[in-house]
Amino acid sequence: xxxxxxxxxxxxxxxxxxxxxxxxxxxxxxxxxxxxxxxxxxxxxxxxxxxxxxxxxxxxxxxxxxxxxxxxxxxxxxxxxxxxx
Numbered sequence: 001x002x003x004x005x006x007x008x009x010x011x012x013x014x015x016x017x018x019x020x021x022x023x024x025x026x027x028x029x030x031x032x033x034x035x036x037x038x039x040x041x042x043x044x045x046x047x048x049x050x051x052x053x054x055x056x057x058x059x060x061x062x063x064x065x066x067x068x069x070x071x072x073x074x075x076x077x078x079x080x081x082x083x084x085x
Contacts, residue, residue, distance in 0.1 A: 076083075
């Protein structure tokens with residue numbers, strides 16, 4: 001009988017502490033979810049910055065390439081420099 005009483009007491013204590021443990025677990029899950037949403041916001045800003053930098057790099061490469069083509073077209077390859085413009 002004593003052993004049954006101990007088990008019932010432990011079960012009662014475990015069940016009375018259950019709502020507190022569930023509340024702590026829910027709070028932990030909620031905090032993780034908020035952190036995940038915050039991380040997604042940082043990832044979105046990083047992605048936007050990365051796309052902007054790629055677009056700027058593409059524009060710079062295009063401009064430099066156009067200038068190089070223009071310079072290459074204006075180089076005189078004749079042996080007589082008087083025929084060059």
